[in-house]
Each structure stands twice: as structure tokens, then as C-alpha cells.
Amino acid sequence: MDLGTIGWTAGVMALVLAAAELPRLAARHAPSRHGAAAEALMDVCMAVMACPLTMGVFTGVGWWPVVFGLAGAACLAAGARAACVRRRSGRARHWFQHAVGCAAMACMVLAMRADHRMAGHGGMTMPTATSGWAIACAVLACYFVASMALALWRDVVSERHTGAEAVPVTRIAMAGVTAVMLLAMV
Numbered sequence: 001m002d003l004g005t006i007g008w009t010a011g012v013m014a015l016v017l018a019a020a021e022l023p024r025l026a027a028r029h030a031p032s033r034h035g036a037a038a039e040a041l042m043d044v045c046m047a048v049m050a051c052p053l054t055m056g057v058f059t060g061v062g063w064w065p066v067v068f069g070l071a072g073a074a075c076l077a078a079g080a081r082a083a084c085v086r087r088r089s090g091r092a093r094h095w096f097q098h099a100v101g102c103a104a105m106a107c108m109v110l111a112m113r114a115d116h117r118m119a120g121h122g123g124m125t126m127p128t129a130t131s132g133w134a135i136a137c138a139v140l141a142c143y144f145v146a147s148m149a150l151a152l153w154r155d156v157v158s159e160r161h162t163g164a165e166a167v168p169v170t171r172i173a174m175a176g177v178t179a180v181m182l183l184a185m186v
Contacts, residue, residue, distance in 0.1 A: 004052050006184055010177050011051035017177070018043035020170045035091070038075065038098050043174060045105060049112075050181055058109045065106040072102030097147065097171070104140045104178055111137055111185050134186045141182035144175045151175070 021043065024036030048054045058064050079095030111133035151172050 003184055006180065007050045007052050007055070010181055011047040011054075013173065013177050014043045014047035014050060017170050017174050018047065034078070035094060035098075038071075039170070039174070041071075042098065042101050042105070046174070046177060046181065049105070049108060050177075055112065059112045064109045068102045068106035068109070072099045072106070075099035075102060097175075100140070100143060101174075101178065104137075104144070104182060107133065107136050107140060108181065108185060137182040137185045141179045141186070144179035144182065148172050148175045148179070 018040045021036045021040040025033055025040065027033050027036070045058075049058050075095045075098040079092040079099065082095055083092035111131075114131065114133050151168060155168060
């Protein structure tokens with residue numbers, strides 16, 4: 001499977017995951033809406049970044065890493081705020097995941113810009129596996145694989161799981177899409 005096919009597949013999956021967040025955007029509970037908005041926005045950005053025809057949106061404009069950096073800082077602030085509120089301390093982990101996702105997006109944009117040969121390529125790629133961006137992408141990919149494994153363990157396998165709460169399928173799937181995109185850049 002070539003990188004162009006991986007890019008199109010990841011892009012379509014990210015759009016499907018963004019669409020899955022639409023019911024949560026209509027929720028009455030503000031934290032749920034804010035989380036859904038953050039996830040939907042990241043999913044759409046990931047889809048645009050993954051698709052070979054649209055990835056130039058991120059590589060051609062210089063301010064995207066700043067946007068993702070500011071979004072990551074906002075997610076960290078929301079996570080810190082949630083950690084301080086006793087009944088919402090579990091939401092802190094969710095916001096931290098968004099902050100790491102923002103770092104991954106910024107890293108991918110900077111990595112794509114570092115490779116000037118990408119314009120003729122079918123999507124995500126890196127020039128050498130020894131570059132600093134490749135190492136950063138590999139570390140972030142390991143984080144997302146570990147977060148998928150932890151979510152699966154916590155929400156499916158663990159004895160503490162009661163079955164009453166829903167398995168976060170969209171979050172697990174998006175972590176997988178992010179990991180694949182990051183690994184394709186290595």
C-alpha cells in the first residue's frame with residue numbers, strides 16, 4: 001500500500017470520526033460540547049492534512065504550528081482546570097490527550113515542511129528516518145499506540161469496567177489514525 005492510499009484512507013476515517021462528534025456538539029452540557037468541538041476540529045484538520053490533494057493547506061501557510069500550539073495550550077489550561085474541580089478530574093486526561101494531539105499536529109506540519117520533495121509525493125512522507133522530526137513523530141506515535149492500548153484495557157478488558165459506560169470508540173480510532181499518520185512520516 002503506497003503512502004497516497006494511506007493518506008486517503010486516514011483522511012476518510014478522520015472525516016467519519018468528525019461526523020461522529022456531531023451529536024455531542026448538540027449536547028446541552030457545555031463541557032461535552034467543548035470536548036466534541038475540539039475533537040471534531042482536530043479530526044477535520046487531520047483529514048485535510050492526510051489527504052494528498054489538500055495537505056498543501058498546512059504546508060503552504062506558516063502560522064499553522066502556532067495555531068496548534070495555542071490550541072494545545074488552551075487544552076492544557078482546560079485540563080488543569082478540570083483537574084482542580086473534584087467531580088470533573090477525569091476530564092483532565094481527556095484534555096491532556098487533546099494537548100498531545102495538538103503537539104502531534106504541529107510536529108507533522110513542521111515535518112512536512114522540512115521535506116521539500118513532498119509536493120510530488122502522494123502525501124505523508126519524511127526524507128530520512130534519522131531527522132529530528134522523524135524521531136519526534138516516532139515518539140508521538142508510540143504515545144498514541146500506548147493510549148489506544150490503555151483505553152482498550154481500561155474500557156474493555158479491565159475488571160473495573162462495569163460495562164455501563166460506553167467504550168470511547170471514536171477516541172481510540174482517532175488515536176490509531178494519528179499513530180498511522182505519524183508512523184508514515186518516519
